[in-house]
Amino acid sequence: MSETTVPDETSHAARVMSRLPLNTPHRFYRGGERILAFRGLEVPPDFDGHRPEDWLASTTRLFAEGGDGVTVLDDGTRLPDALAADPEHWLGAAHLAAHGVEPGLLTKLLDAGERLPVHSHPDRTFAAAHLDCAHGKTEAWIVLDAAPGACVWLGFRDELPADELADLVEAQDHRLLTALNRIEVSAGDALLVPGGQPHAIGEGVFVLELQEPTDLSVMLEHRRFGLEQAHAFLGLDIPRALESVDRGPLTAEGLTALRRRWTDVGGTGHALPEDAAEFFRAEVLRARPDAPATGAAAFAVAVVVEGHGTLTTGTGPPRTTEVGRGDVLLVPHGAGDVRLEGELTVIRCMPSA
Ligand SMILES: [Zn+2]
16 A cells, blocks of 8 residues: 555555544443443443443444444444455455454454343354344453452353253343353453354453354343344244354363453463354564563454553554554455554454455
8 A cells, every 4th residue: 555545644544554433322221331431431421321332443233222332443434344445455455355454353342231131143054044134143241350259151061952042032130140150250351153043241340352243142031121122033033042052062172162251361372262263363462571472363353451652553664653452453355464562461362364
C-alpha cells in the first residue's frame, strides 16, 4: 500500500491500526462495570447495568434485542464497509481465498454481573442443516479476572437421555445447572466451548471471548431471564432445537482437553487448546524489558491484558503506538508483523489460519 493512495491521515491511521471504541449493546443480563474499569473508563451517569458485552471488531448483529453489534471505526466507517473496500489489505490474500470477505470471528469482552442462563450454541453441521448458516458457534473463554470462588459450568457430567433433557427444559428449574460440570476459574484460565456443549458463565467472571461470528443460542434456561420462547429456540420447534445440544457426558478427561492456562505462555504462544485452531486463534505475546515479543502479520484484535509498552507494526512506514492494559486495537494483515516492547502482555484474537 503506497501512502500516496491514502486520502487523509485519519484513514491512513485506520489502515495501520485502530483503537476500537466501546461497543456495548444492551443485553438481557446484568454486567459491564468490569469492562469499563478494564478500558479505563468512568461508569457513565446513565449506565443501565445491562452492558455486559463489548463487541470487538464485530461484523455480526444481535439475533434479537435490537440487532446492534456491528463495530464502527473511529473514522466513522462501519467495519464491514472498510473490509469490503480493501479486503486484501485487511484480511490478507490467503484468508480471502479461503474464507472470502469476512473475518469469521467475533471477539468480545464479557463481564458477567450475574450468572448467565444455561445455554448452548449449534455446531456447524446443525447450523447448515437447520439454520441456513455456514457457521455454528464454537466459543472460547480467556479468563482475565474472576471474583474469589467464581465459576463456570460446561457440559453434562452424565449422559442425559433426550427425554430427560426435554423434561428439564420444560421444568425450568435448578436441575439444568446442577447437571453440568462446575469449574472454578481464576485469571489465567482458558476454556474451549465446542458447539453443542451446554454452558453458563458465573457471576464475577470477566473474560475475553472468541466465537464463530453468529448470535445463535439455544437458551435451555430462559424463563427466569424473561426471554421469549421464539428467541430462546432460534425459531425452531423445541425438539428440533434440542437436537443441537450435546447430551454428554463430558468427562474429566474431556474437560482437561478443553482447558489451558494462558498465563503459562512465555514469549509468544497459544492461549487456547489445539482444537480451537479450526475456528479461531488466540495468541499470547508477552514482552519483557530485555525480550521484545513478535507476531506474524494477521487480521487481529489485539487486547492489552497486562502492563505497558509499545506496539509497532512492521510494513510500510513502521508505526509505533504506546499501549497499556485495557487498550484494544484492530490491526489489519497489511500492517505487517507486530513487535511489542516494554513489560506487557497482549492477546491477539485472530481468524483460523
Ligand atoms: Zn455461550
